[in-house]
Amino acid sequence: MTKIDEVLAYFDEILPNASCELEYTSDYSFLFAVMLSAQATDKGVNKVTKILFEKYKSLNEIALANEAELIKIVMPVGLGKNKGHNIIETAKVLLEKYNGKVPNDFGALVNLPGVGIKTANVVRCELFKEPSVPVDTHVARISKRLGFAKKDDDVLTIEKKLEKLIEPNRQIKAHHQFIHFGRYFCKAKNPDCQNCKIKQHCKEKF
Numbered sequence: 746m747t748k749i750d751e752v753l754a755y756f757d758e759i760l761p762n763a764s765c766e767l768e769y770t771s772d773y774s775f776l777f778a779v780m781l782s783a784q785a786t787d788k789g790v791n792k793v794t795k796i797l798f799e800k801y802k803s804l805n806e807i808a809l810a811n812e813a814e815l816i817k818i819v820m821p822v823g824l825g826k827n828k829g830h831n832i833i834e835t836a837k838v839l840l841e842k843y844n845g846k847v848p849n850d851f852g853a854l855v856n857l858p859g860v861g862i863k864t865a866n867v868v869r870c871e872l873f874k875e876p877s878v879p880v881d882t883h884v885a886r887i888s889k890r891l892g893f894a895k896k897d898d899d900v901l902t903i904e905k906k907l908e909k910l911i912e913p914n915r916q917i918k919a920h921h922q923f924i925h926f927g928r929y930f931c932k933a934k935n936p937d938c939q940n941c942k943i944k945q946h947c948k949e950k951f
């Protein structure tokens with residue numbers, strides 16, 4: 746068994762149902778949740794989006810929102826001014842150019858205000874089930890600790906390495922499992938090394 750097969754088999758054992766923890770009810774509500782999640786926790790984002798989508802019940806209402814009022818709602822997740830502004834501007838573009846739908850096209854997504862490569866990849870992975878392994882802080886840390894990436898690799902390099910290692914039909918699940926393993930087991934501080942069954946592959950010494 747290769748290292749990646751062993752790691753994924755272990756993840757299947759401890760995290761069989763790992764999935765996206767951002768709550769959403771529509772394509773645009775997922776896109777906005779991902780935009781809000783930059784440097785924030787999914788829990789914090791879920792609290793904010795609950796209030797946000799109770800107040801603004803459609804994409805149209807978001808596009809017409811009073812910017813200061815919307816910013817006040819998203820402020821708790823940090824970078825509220827930028828995020829709030831970008832959400833309103835993106836809502837306008839979705840309505841004007843894409844018939845109110847989130848486009849399944851990488852180039853179109855990264856051209857939306859405030860949407861970067863990672864957000865675009867997460868959206869394509871979750872909404873359109875496009876195989877990929879978007880790299881967040883957890884995926885990056887686990888990849889480095891397990892030696893799938895080098896210490897100084899950037900997120901795009903790590904993403905490419907993981908996508909080369911993991912079969913396309915396994916990538917979406919692996920993406921969620923890496924995140925959950927990082928969030929609940931192999932935390933940045935005080936990882937649960939004592940109970941870790943893949944420690945033979947780990948480069949960290951705790």
Ligand code: SF4
Pocket residue numbers: 890891930931932936937938939941942943944947948949951
């Ligand atoms: S041994 Fe510890 S640091 Fe290494 S992968 Fe396991 S939990 Fe993470």
